[in-house]
Amino acid sequence: HTYMAEDALKKQAQAMGVAIKVETNGSEGIKNRLTAEEIAKAAGVIVAADKKVEMNRFDGKPLINRPVSDGIRKPEELITEAISGKAPIFHGDGSSSDVGDESAEGTIGQRIYKDLMNGVSHMLPFVVAGGIMIAISFMIDNFMGVPNDQLSSLGSYNEVAGWFNQIGSAAFGFMLPILAGFIASSIADRPGLVVGFAAGALANSGGAGFLGALIGGFLAGYVIIFLKKLFSKLPKSLEGIKAILFYPFFGLLITGFLMLLINVPMSAINTALNDFLNGLGxxxxxxxxxxxxxxxxxxxxxxxxxxxxxxxxxxxxxxxxxxxxxxxxxxxxxxxxxxxxxxxxxxxxxxxxxxxxxxxxxxxxxxxxxxxxxxxxxxxxxxxxxxxxxxxxxxxxxxxxxxxxxxxxxxxxxxxxxxxxxxxxxxxxxxxxxxxxxxxxxxxxxxxxxxxx
Structure with a gap:
């Protein structure tokens, strides 16, 4: 979507005679990064994204924030609104984080979707690469042969298959912690990362599975938001210690015990869902x-x-x-x-x-x-x-x-x-x-x- 939106906006801008520069924040990282000078000269800013991007650099600029699909489907509408002089002025929070003014990030549903997609987009490379490696291990064992009494070891019976399985399982094992960690970091920035990772790991070990990790990611993020407000009145001298001690410790303490409770019903739901899927026919x-x-x-x-x-x-x-x-x-x-x-x-x-x-x-x-x-x-x-x-x-x-x-x-x-x-x-x-x-x-x-x- 990122690069299709880029092409659509550039093509439409050229047809309208409007000068445009498009920075992409896609799966390959940030490309064609906007400079401070370019932002200052711009008549308006379009953010067409389904995940968090660095927003505070646009402070004081007319800005419209839409889903990335609008960049593909409605490029003329976006460009027209951005340069009309009627777009709302964006006001950042003055920090260096990727989290800008929440009022510019759309509805609650859009923000939840962005947070979820931040976790999913970081998780998928682990799932794809690890999943294919594990699948290859099974293919190798099927090709080389496995005795009937050793079918439970399929995927790791032959040494070569075992290598693929071990490597793939290592990547695949990060799936739930990565999902929860990056959902939490999208909500609460870097302090949410460690608590989110832990929530995902607890969901994994507790049998809560994907749904448990998803809930854990949001829980971790909002626990950190709560702690930020709770500790906002602390003296300036303790500012540096909040991020490395207070947020991770108290965040892990609260989220960890909540996850132990959540894992009980989520594990039952996950087991029932897995039984249904395994019995599909x-x-x-x-x-x-x-x-x-x-x-x-x-x-x-x-x-x-x-x-x-x-x-x-x-x-x-x-x-x-x-x-x-x-x-x-x-x-x-x-x-x-x-x-x-x-x-x-x-x-x-x-x-x-x-x-x-x-x-x-x-x-x-x-x-x-x-x-x-x-x-x-x-x-x-x-x-x-x-x-x-x-x-x-x-x-x-x-x-x-x-x-x-x-x-x-x-x-x-x-x-x-x-x-x-x-x-x-x-x-x-x-x-x-x-x-x-x-x-x-x-x-x-x-x-x-x-x-x-």
Whole structure:
């Protein structure tokens, strides 16, 4: 989303004759960083982000703060408002933290989503890399062979497989502490990090799982916010010791004991959920697969899509022994359908797409095969009432079939690059192709010809 928003804003600014510089805070870190001089000269500032960014440098500037999806879908509206002179003036808190004036960060729901996404975005690389390494260990053991009486050691029976499993498990083990730690740091800045990590670790060891870590991250963050207010009247001479002693100690004390209480019901909920997922089959698996796959296509990388994807990744840890997760397989298949559908629609209905869209359709086959759902966003943004329902129908059919056929996946990402880690690879690809064709044809039929615009 970050780089698609950058391209959309630059393209729109050029069309409007407006000079713009875009700093990206994406998965590769900060690029094209704004200088103090550039900020001072700017007529206005647009922050299109779903996670915390450094805000205090914009103190005194007209600023609008929107979700990153608005940068993709509404670049003209954002630029017009930013330079209109009517945008609200941003007032920072004078600190060097990444947390600016909360009034500029949108509604409570938007702030919660940003905090959650801060945890998820930091967690996913651990899940993806670690999950694929663990999956490879199982593939190696399946290839080299494991005696029937040693199947409980699958993934670590042969020495080479054990190496992969050990490395992958080390990365995968950080999943819950990283999630909770960075949720807490998004809420309370650096003091929340250590308490959040501890909350995630306690959720992990206490059997509360992903949901427990998620709650623990928010709990840790708001406990630190409470402590900041509690200690705000301390003498200046104790200012330096607050961050290294008071916040971590009292934060850990309060959050730790609360987590021990929370872990009891959350562990029961987590166990029940895992039992349900491990026992999925037939109609239940088909319905859940269809629902999650449709969610992947509903907003193409937005909150609904992220919820389905995060839920899918959370099922991996408990389904390794069964050969992977049906849920994860449905989620990835559903996410691959929309960009592949764009490719099909732009090939079969060329009279309804201009040259630029047809060229974008070619790149969408790469994005679709790589499980980059966001490739379909420009088409959905320009024609949402026709595109989104079309994508959801094909994705739901694909996800439902994956669930009904009990196809399992041990990797959390990768598209065709992790096909060897799918339980029924050929059928999986055929089901995805079927969903893409259905979505592509529906979208092509619904879309108006260029001449009718």
């Amino acid at each position: 037939g109609a239940n698996a088909a319905l859940l697969g269809a629902l999650l796959a449709a969610m992947m296509a509903a907003d193409l990388g937005g909150p609904i899509n992220k919820a389905a994807y995060v839920f899918g990744t959370a099922t991996l840890a408990t389904t390794v022994a069964e050969g992977g997760s049906i849920v994860m397989a449905s989620v990835m298949a559903g996410g691959m359908v929309p960009p592949l559908a764009i490719f099909i629609a732009t090939r079969l209905f060329k009279n309804k797409f201009d040259k630029e869209q047809q060229d974008a359709g070619l790149t969408n086959i790469i994005m679709g095969l790589s499980f980059v759902t966001e490739g379909a966003i420009p088409f959905a943004a320009s024609d949402p009432l026709r595109a989104i329902p079309s994508f959801m129908v094909g994705s739901a059919i694909t996800g439902g079939l994956v669930g009904a056929l009990s196809i399992r996946l041990m990797a959390p990402h990768g598209g065709i690059f992790v096909i060897p880690l799918v339980s029924q690879p050929l059928i999986y690809l055929l089901v995805i192709a079927l969903g893409a064709v259905i979505s592509g044809v529906i979208f092509g039929l619904l879309k108006k010809p260029l001449a009718a615009k």
